[in-house]
Amino acid sequence: MQARNATAAVIGAGDFIGSAIARKFASEGYTVFAGRRSADKLAALKSDIESGGGHCEARGLDARSEEQITAFLKEADDHAPLEVCVFNPGANVNFPILETTERVFRKVWEMACYSGFLAGREAARLMLARGQGAIFFTGATASMRGGIGYAAFASAKAGLRAVAQSMARELGPKNIHVAHLVIDAGVDTAFVRERIRQRGGEEALAKLPPDQLMNPQSIAETYWQLYNQPRDAWTFELDLRPYREVW
Amino acid sequence: MQARNATAAVIGAGDFIGSAIARKFASEGYTVFAGRRSADKLAALKSDIESGGGHCEARGLDARSEEQITAFLKEADDHAPLEVCVFNPGANVNFPILETTERVFRKVWEMACYSGFLAGREAARLMLARGQGAIFFTGATASMRGGIGYAAFASAKAGLRAVAQSMARELGPKNIHVAHLVIDAGVDTAFVRERIRQRGGEEALAKLPPDQLMNPQSIAETYWQLYNQPRDAWTFELDLRPYREVW
Amino acid sequence: MQARNATAAVIGAGDFIGSAIARKFASEGYTVFAGRRSADKLAALKSDIESGGGHCEARGLDARSEEQITAFLKEADDHAPLEVCVFNPGANVNFPILETTERVFRKVWEMACYSGFLAGREAARLMLARGQGAIFFTGATASMRGGIGYAAFASAKAGLRAVAQSMARELGPKNIHVAHLVIDAGVDTAFVRERIRQRGGEEALAKLPPDQLMNPQSIAETYWQLYNQPRDAWTFELDLRPYREVW
């Protein structure tokens, strides 16, 4: 691996998609600035990347804080030019409408939409100063459709998608590639596997067909490919789902 | 006019669409509970409705306050069964992404999305208790598309649309009609006329072709028609624009 | 009923939606020109309308024939100004892709899309000469979504929707109201009831909740309302489904 004088910021570097993206960019020589709520939970990612010869800076980060987001991205850009910023936090909850408290509604929005706006805007500010960069937002089925029980989550994700669209139209001509990736299926996470086990028992888990769930690495690969698109043919939006998914 | 034992709540009873809807339901015999930020500004609407033999209760209302929304709708429902709730507040602003402050982003969301969630949920709570009702949300072009400069507004409106979808899917089978009306053009308001004058002078205003701008009454008529749809053929979403509009 | 000097053309005046629309416009005083493949099957509609004091001209019509469509609409317009043209033919089929013959694919397109283009264009030609009119297209779930087995049907319906959009944008400013109504659920037809019986037996049919299926009259009412929209607030597209529908 050849180290590059460039950083990739991953906001919401959770155990699955976020950390797979971090590992991918690290493996390509980028210094990765990985942020998530609890810095402790980033230790494994950091040591994993570094044992592979990569470079990872792990930071505790409350993405809902303008001050923290600004400082996090500034530090990344001070380290080396911020070339890509990935906004990944999810906040998937499901409640009947009468049981959706104002606290839940607000919190989900703050985590999944408001913080995405902050991250996108601050990344854009740094990138515009150098005239290039890429800002990618992770979407979900709920970005496109308000299903039963998803008033809070779908509202936040649809709102994030609108931010991404608005930024893409303004920043594209300024050489900033903004994209929105719609992850339209279950990712292979401990949480999803546990849910399958609870519903169908150990047997359901054992019989899970190969490639039924999305491997975070496969998703990360798509972020990498988008990042490498030449600017005469940029994608704003694409969907991703496993071959067996019903949609 | 025959008075009915029913109330229509209009949240965001501004000078144009909101008050036209209020007048329409009042003219059909509904007691209208009209809410907007400043109760003073509702005086003309109230006297207008009452001079026509209608009944209007005007209330100062900060729609971003859960407590106020809950009290407002409760009072309406105590007066007579709440049969329809219209959520209408807009918050149309346009800023380049770097100039979109976190305060603006949050405030626009609170006014145009969060308060819509509160209103929809509390109206649903009251209506579910009686097993019927209608909840209508006013949308805009920005509900469907994040244009340049509209990160805040489009995000809020797309978020509101997702709330409406989620509610429609959950509440339809419970006999609550939830709909989202996409107002995809300029309404004939003092603000829009002034903007035309500023851009093109008095001449532009004088030469404005008839029906180039949407008359709030025409829009109100559509709310009324939706309200009267039988439940075997409900519309969730429709768009409205004048015949000359480019889209 | 007061007779008007105006005709309404219904192309695809089948036993359900099409004839309900025909009856509605006839009941409002329009001379209805009703066309469907077999003129014989229009006898009941014609006598029904006439026994109510209305006026109906029934014509055998192959909507896939440019010559026949042109003649049919010309005759209607010669009788009295053609004020509204409704294109309603369906062609709902479902086959696995490998079993979708080129003959089926072509025929479904000819019935549901190509003939809609012909009808729309010829209606527009007559209406433009007088500077007003309305052209409404009946859509379906498949207009918006290509589900499994619907390659032929969804392709035709999506194609028809694009025709409608393109016409709406061009003709709106010329005072022709073009709209597309998405009927997103089962209509209460003999065919649908029989399908329910076959799947669930007589019991399923007997237990069918009220308003579970769409009444063609309810749908027709919406066409009438769209037709009456003032031109400063026209709807291009709306969806219709019963309150219990899962979507």
Added chain:
Amino acid sequence: MQARNATAAVIGAGDFIGSAIARKFASEGYTVFAGRRSADKLAALKSDIESGGGHCEARGLDARSEEQITAFLKEADDHAPLEVCVFNPGANVNFPILETTERVFRKVWEMACYSGFLAGREAARLMLARGQGAIFFTGATASMRGGIGYAAFASAKAGLRAVAQSMARELGPKNIHVAHLVIDAGVDTAFVRERIRQRGGEEALAKLPPDQLMNPQSIAETYWQLYNQPRDAWTFELDLRPYREVW
């Protein structure tokens, strides 16, 4: 280059996108079966590929002929397993609705939609027999939107998109990757450059900013990346446009 025992069929191997895709797959070791109306026009592509050590079979092909499509794909599959089939023909025309002849409407549909259905179905038939493959359809702005003058083209492209969706949902679980790529801007072709020259003169052409038009090679690269997606993370749809595009 390492030759593979695999073929890639490109239907509509025109001078720009189609031949760029053909060259890309040839450069990766696939035998390319290139088809377009006139076999003569494929000579340059064939010699170009072969001078680079690749393998290209050029065939005159009327994609609207079920017999020819079937034979073309069969021959490709007989040569070596058909692993990917790209359907690329365009038929971009613009006419006011009244000037859109039935001949144009039908022909555009036959070229851009009907032939895509035939190609997709026949490719699927061959691929299903071996349990894998990829079928990609080239879309356009008009796939998503019926603009003024595009009744014929948008109808055909929207119809093709519906075919692709329907096939993707049915064939995905059978390990066939179906995708639809929305090319939402002008490609760098002789035709587009000439149009720019006609509108703005030589100067406009000379001042054309770099990367203002899409390079067919950039587009071809995206087809290649989609083709290489692992099946746990397949994209059905993505858009492509240059960074300066207004959308």
